[in-house]
Amino acid sequence: MRNKILSISVFLFFSIVFVIFFKGLKETNIYTPDLDIKKEIPFFHAKDFYTGKKLNTSDIFKLNQTYLLNIWSSWCVPCRKEHPLLLSLNENKKINIIGMNYKDNKINAEKFLKELGNPYKRVFEDLEGTIAIEWGAYGVPETFLIYNNKIIRKYIGPLNLNIIEEIKLLIK
């Protein structure tokens, strides 16, 4: 009798393990940390891209304003693709687009903006990629929507038309 109970419970246990593994297979295994939605923007120091002046968070981001922080680089191919979208979004006067130039070479970056146009109200440098880490970014391109010094949305990877529509809706 004891043996029977034992055997049945062992079979049952392994059946449960099977079901859990089976379900586990269907789920994505990409571990994304929880999105820091509505989090305060981090405090940081940076250099202005054109003037070389030292900046900090409060110089760039003001309360009661909407900002779009875009992390970009001249060597990043998807950045080139999303660039026209940023230019078109720039026509909307309600939003201020800020660029974070990530691990880039200054000459190439300037050439990039000259060739494709400059949608940014302000660009600052992040040569070592440390500021991007403070923002919790994974790489380039990445875009943050900011209102009232809080991160409203975070878009990993290049922007597309759907995202642009969503941003336009949000800033209304």
Next chain:
Amino acid sequence: MIYSLVGYYSLVLGLIVGLTLFYFSFKNFNNATILNSKILSFTFLQFFFVVISFLCLIFSFVVSDFSNETVFNNSHTTKPLFYKISGTWGNHEGSLLLWLLVLTFFIFIFLLKTKNQPIKYKILTLVFQQVIIIGFFIFLIKTSNPFNYLFPIPVEGLGLNPILQDPALAIHPPILYLGYVGSSIIFSSVLSATALKMISISWATHIKKWILTSWIFLTLGILLGSIWAYYELGWGGFWFWDPVENVSLMPWLALTTLLHCIMVLEKKNILSSWTIILSIATFTLSMCGTFLVRSGILNSVHTFANDPERGVFILIFLFILIFLSLFIFFFFHKDNEKNSNQFFWLSKETSILINNWFMMYFLSVVLIGTVYPIFLDVISSEKISVGPPFYHKLIIPFLIPFLLMMAIGPKLKWIKSDFENKFYLICLLLISIFLAYFILKSFNQKILINTILISSALYLFFITIRDFFVKKYKNLSQNISHFGFSLLILSILFNNLFSSEIITNLKVGETFENSKVNIYFESIDSKKSKNYDSIIANFIIRNSNGEKDKLSPELRIYNQPVIATSEADIKTSLISDKFIVVNLVQNQDYFNVRYQVKPLMMWIWISVILISFGGLISLIKKKS
């Protein structure tokens, strides 16, 4: 092209032979004498077909036949010949073909070498082994055919991941698989012995050789993987508690425990349930490892190609095997009650049993650490990752009684022992405690647990050394392995305690200096090789004793696929390793330099070799 065709059809033929063997063995099971002569030749035939198929895949790689999808995905014409060949099993499809090769090879050798066992037992073992083999054939042909045809034929392949282009990694999979798959023979054999009710002393003697064989390969396989991680990944460590490493450690723990159980079974005919469960566990854990690695259910540094369909297949197959073996265990095995209660508290078998429980504890810690994140994710959608601190905190304290038991256990007699002539045991214990205390004190490390840990490891170390010189003592193989283990724990402990690290940014011509070391960044060279370009940074390192070393770490940019890797430069000596690795700081003249001094690294490798060498001696002794 022609190789792919031949390879594919010999796989199909191998599957057909497998099915035939399975069917006829079942049909003629009660009239087994007819089969006796046939099974050997049929098994050889199957092995032969898999060899042909494997050779075809190797040839496809050697001649860079890009009409073959596997070759296209994992090779490139500029790769050196050595890595073209090793690329054969450096990918999913090829490595499964290797699994199959070893599976068929082992059953063939098993039938060839097993002479004094009943025919029915041999045939039943073959049947169980064929279940596994057929499962793998279908898996290979259906979900991961290594001979998929590509048209139009690409001109160039995609190349092999550069971190896999390393000599240690070229032989690591075959050796590890010999260990993994060797456990399949133990699995089949234990199932058939249970079903035929012939778990006995003579069976234990017979299967012990197989346990030893796969144990030696598994130990060496893990060692090679660890060496690869140390030299190639450039993180300066040898074990990261990564899921993929854990899945190789788990079968090892189960197999090591099994090895000790089988010795008790061989001497006293007890612990038969332990033996059966551990044999099943070893193989299912190996399979489970394949499942976890190949299905992509886990997130790991080992970036293998993942495919959920494959995962489902292995999962179902794995659980069929688990349920089959549980069924056999519960319905055929009756534990011999008479023998099992005869444990005297002070005897060799009791000490083995105690350490078996410790091993089971270590195994469950590793198992939970590896699998629990998956469970949590499914049940509560919460993602966690389990890191080294979890394992260290749960395992290290329990190593102390484990080591002491390892030292004392072999000194005890079977059945019943006493304390006569055991005075030296206490003396050695005191010496080890004092020694550990003074070592730590002189280096200003005051933590109590370190003293206890080091003294228990030293204790095992001294006792095994003493035994090498005692003439009466006969169990040389056991002594070497236990000695190796004490050395391993000691080296790991000292390595952890006395490692030092410097991280800094340097330009060419600059110097970093502190009280112990002076790092001078001398120059940069660049070099072009067949499959990569590299930047070599030359450093001159002087330590406080005035010793001077020249170290030249590299940054490599591989051309196919374009991946940058940093190659550490390591100066190895018996006492310590000097490890330096550089990384580029984007678009600046500075290099990020990481310099580490790691004492006794060499001894970690040596001690693991010693552990498996003990197994080898035991195996050779058995044969003569």
